[in-house]
Every structure is written in structure tokens, then in C-alpha cells.
Amino acid sequence: MSTTTTTEVGNAEIYSPLKVLQHPDFRILSSGEKPSPTANIAAFYNPAHEIHLVEKPRPTPGPGQVLLHVRATGICGSDVHFWQHGRIGDSMVVTDECGSGHESAGEVVEVGEGDRVAIEAGVPCSQPACDACRTGRYNACPDVVFFSTPPFHGTLTRWHLHPAQWLHRLPDNVSFEEGSLCEPLAVALAGIERSGLRLGDPVLICGAGPIGLISLLSARAAGAEPIVITDLFQSRLDFAKKLVPGVHTVLIKRGTTPKEQAQEIKAAAGGNGLKLALECTGVESSVHTAIHSMQFGAKVFIIGVGKNEQVFPFMHLSANEIDVSFQYRYANQYPKAIRLVAGGLIDIKPLVTHRFPLEDAVSAFHVAADPAQGAIKVQIQD
Numbered sequence: 123m124s125t126t127t128t129t130e131v132g133n134a135e136i137y138s139p140l141k142v143l144q145h146p147d148f149r150i151l152s153s154g155e156k157p158s159p160t161a162n163i164a165a166f167y168n169p170a171h172e173i174h175l176v177e178k179p180r181p182t183p184g185p186g187q188v189l190l191h192v193r194a195t196g197i198c199g200s201d202v203h204f205w206q207h208g209r210i211g212d213s214m215v216v217t218d219e220c221g222s223g224h225e226s227a228g229e230v231v232e233v234g235e236g237d238r239v240a241i242e243a244g245v246p247c248s249q250p251a252c253d254a255c256r257t258g259r260y261n262a263c264p265d266v267v268f269f270s271t272p273p274f275h276g277t278l279t280r281w282h283l284h285p286a287q288w289l290h291r292l293p294d295n296v297s298f299e300e301g302s303l304c305e306p307l308a309v310a311l312a313g314i315e316r317s318g319l320r321l322g323d324p325v326l327i328c329g330a331g332p333i334g335l336i337s338l339l340s341a342r343a344a345g346a347e348p349i350v351i352t353d354l355f356q357s358r359l360d361f362a363k364k365l366v367p368g369v370h371t372v373l374i375k376r377g378t379t380p381k382e383q384a385q386e387i388k389a390a391a392g393g394n395g396l397k398l399a400l401e402c403t404g405v406e407s408s409v410h411t412a413i414h415s416m417q418f419g420a421k422v423f424i425i426g427v428g429k430n431e432q433v434f435p436f437m438h439l440s441a442n443e444i445d446v447s448f449q450y451r452y453a454n455q456y457p458k459a460i461r462l463v464a465g466g467l468i469d470i471k472p473l474v475t476h477r478f479p480l481e482d483a484v485s486a487f488h489v490a491a492d493p494a495q496g497a498i499k500v501q502i503q504d
């Protein structure tokens with residue numbers, strides 16, 4: 123955003139989680155309690171694997187910041203994971219009450235009032251001495267505040283403070299709902315960009331969850347053909363087929379080996395190995411399936427996150443010059459995401475299957491976490 127001030131703002135200290143938790147007005151709402159419609163309520167998880175509504179103070183903007191009314195927030199698998207498992211890997215651990223949510227769009231209500239914006243979920247330090255920030259790979263910033271990753275609270279709240287320079291104005295034809303989906307879209311677009319996907323490449327997408335489905339839409343927009351997508355659930359593959367009718371689907375059956383699954387994938391693509399896999403599960407057997415589905419010189423690009431230690435078929439990779447690459451969040455993708463949505467090249471609206479008011483955020487989490495509910499993307503809207 124360019125209309126508001128962009129003075130330097132500190133990072134970790136501004137979003138210090140303790141400041142909120144130790145504030146006299148911070149409290150956990152009792153279940154069934156009806157909060158006031160203007161209270162700054164939020165959904166928090168904690169080390170006891172509880173998820174509850176809290177009330178916290180409405181913050182006041184400092185230099186370079188704006189106050190936002192958060193209007194749409196999607197629940198990401200990582201939010202559910204932090205709630206139910208308390209950690210992702212060794213470095214992201216829930217040790218206290220922590221606010222959820224990082225897929226958000228909102229409206230500026232203090233300083234530059236009225237702008238509708240997508241909220242970039244990670245705020246890096248932006249200091250010239252930081253190599254990651256200076257060179258534009260700010261997803262590697264060691265001092266990033268990534269909302270809803272402990273220790274930082276999330277954007278699933280009513281009133282949220284954000285530095286103006288990490289907001290992205292939404293054109294009139296992009297809704298808050300779509301603005302919120304720009305976060306997972308940024309993940310997928312970072313993968314498309316770094317994977318080097320080219321027009322006409324045969325592409326495999328592993329996993330038809332929100333990230334796999336958004337990667338599917340992005341790969342289609344980028345000109346991949348044919349595209350094969352896998353999942354363990356037929357319902358998710360049916361969803362993928364409705365989203366992109368030309369996609370080939372392969373159901374991964376328990377008891378089959380990655381090599382057998384790869385045969386089926388290659389057959390669905392016309393018989394040959396594919397040129398690129400966008401791996402969106404992080405599951406070891408799925409990574410193996412992707413590797414065995416590739417042609418000589420192909421790339422397996424891993425967006426999914428999974429177990430700390432995984433075994434790879436080393437000699438198959440070596441003898442087939444298959445590259446394996448990874449994606450960690452994203453950098454410089456929001457403006458592109460908004461352009462693609464506004465320009466009609468990527469229609470992400472069908473991803474939202476469930477909508478809840480902020481007061482029912484806890485129920486929203488239970489729906490997002492229960493596969494039987496059939497949700498793809500659950501959003502909280504206010």
C-alpha cells in the first residue's frame with residue numbers, strides 16, 4: 123500500500139505475545155458466553171490442545187501501522203495442527219496461549235480508513251543488515267513475525283494491527299473471501315515460480331487438499347498439460363475434477379506400493395513419466411510415488427510438510443537426474459496472487475465450502491479438523 127506511512131516499525135517487540143497475554147483485559151471466554159459485537163475476540167490454542175475464544179484489548183496503531191477490521195480468515199491445516207499436536211517440527215512449538223489464523227483479508231479502520239486489503243501473514247524485519255530481507259528472500263528472515271506460528275498470535279481476531287507496507291490493496295472485484303485465500307495462493311504461486319513449470323509440461327500434483335487444489339488451479343493457469351492429481355479420498359478427487367474438468371485423477375489405495383501408484387499415474391498422463399511433481403502432502407510414501415512417476419531430468423517440488431526425517435530412493439534420483447526441491451512459505455507473491463484473481467485467471471472462490479461468524483470460530487475449527495465434514499476451506503467472516 124502506498125497511501126499510508128511506511129515508517130520503520132520494530133518487529134518482535136510490537137507483536138510480543140506476552141504483551142497480550144499479560145494485559146489485564148485479556149481473558150478466556152467461558153463456553154457459551156456471548157461476546158459483545160465490538161469486542162476484540164480471537165480464537166486461541168494452547169499446549170493442553172484446547173481451542174477457545176478469548177477477549178483481548180483493541181490495539182492502537184503506532185508509526186507505520188494501521189488498525190484493521192479482519193473480515194475473512196481461512197483455517198489452514200497448520201492452525202489445526204498447532205491446536206491438535208502442539209508443534210510443527212522442532213522449532214515451532216505451542217508453549218502458551220497462542221492466537222490462530224494467518225489467511226486473512228480485512229478493512230483499514232484507523233489511518234487510511236476504508237481500504238480493503240489482503241494481509242500478508244509474515245512480517246519480516248526489513249532491516250538492511252538482514253541478508254534475507256535485503257536480497258528479497260524475506261521468507262528466510264530470522265526475525266520474521268509469522269502470525270499464528272508460536273509465539274506470535276494470529277489474525278483470526280476482530281481488530282488486528284499491521285504494518286502498512288505488508289498489506290496489499292484489493293481491487294473492487296476481489297472480495298475479502300478471495301483476499302484471504304491469497305495466502306494459500308501465495309504458497310502455491312511460490313511453488314510454481316521456483317519449480318520452473320513451463321507451458322505444456324506434464325505435471326503431477328500429490329494431494330487434493332487446499333494447497334494441492336490451489337496448486338492445480340495455478341498449474342492449469344500456467345499452462346501445464348496433462349495434469350494428474352492424487353489423493354486418498356475419492357471425494358477430494360471429485361472436487362478437483364469439478365474445479366478443473368480436464369484434470370486426471372488417481373486414487374491412492376492403501377496397500378499399493380509407490381511404484382504401482384506411479385504406473386497408474388504415468389498411464390493417466392498418457393504412458394510416459396511426468397516432468398514435474400508439486401508434492402502437496404509431505405507424506406513420505408507420496409514423495410516416493412512422485413519420484414517414481416517422473417521422467418529423466420524431472421523435478422519433484424515439495425510444498426507439503428511432514429515428518430522430521432524421511433528416507434528417499436537415493437540411487438533412483440541419482441540415476442535419473444531427478445531434482446528434489448522444497449518451498450518454505452513465500453516471498454513477493456501477494457501482488458501476483460491478487461492480479462491473477464482480479465484478472466480472472468485463477469478462480470479460488472469454489473474452495474470455500476464453509477463459513478462461520480467470528481463468535482463461532484471454535485465450531486469452525488472442529489469442522490475444519492473433521493474429515494467426515496467434507497470441508498475444503500473453512501472461513502471465519504466478520
Ligand SMILES: NC(=O)c1ccc[n+]([C@@H]2O[C@H](COP(=O)([O-])OP(=O)(O)OC[C@H]3O[C@@H](n4cnc5c(N)ncnc54)[C@H](O)[C@@H]3O)[C@@H](O)[C@H]2O)c1
Pocket residue numbers: 198199200309328329330331332333334352353354355358374402403404405407408424425426427428449450451452
Ligand atoms: N511449504 C509451505 O510453506 C506450506 C504452506 C502451507 C501448507 N503447507 C503444507 O502443505 C500440505 C498440504 O496442505 P493442505 O492444507 O492442502 O493439507 P490437507 O491435509 O488438507 O491436504 C492434504 C491432502 O493430501 C492427501 N494425502 C495424504 N496422504 C496422501 C498420499 N499418500 N497420497 C496422496 N494424497 C495424500 C489427504 O487426503 C489430503 O486431501 C501440508 O503438509 C501443509 O502443512 C506447506
Ligand SMILES: OC[C@H](O)C(O)[C@@H](O)CO
Pocket residue numbers: 198200210214268271305306309451
Ligand atoms: O501458510 C503458511 C504455513 O501454514 C506456515 O508456514 C505454517 O505451516 C508454519 O508457520
Ligand SMILES: [Zn+2]
Pocket residue numbers: 198199200224
Ligand atoms: Zn498456512
Ligand SMILES: [Zn+2]
Pocket residue numbers: 246247248249252253254255263264265266
Ligand atoms: Zn529480515
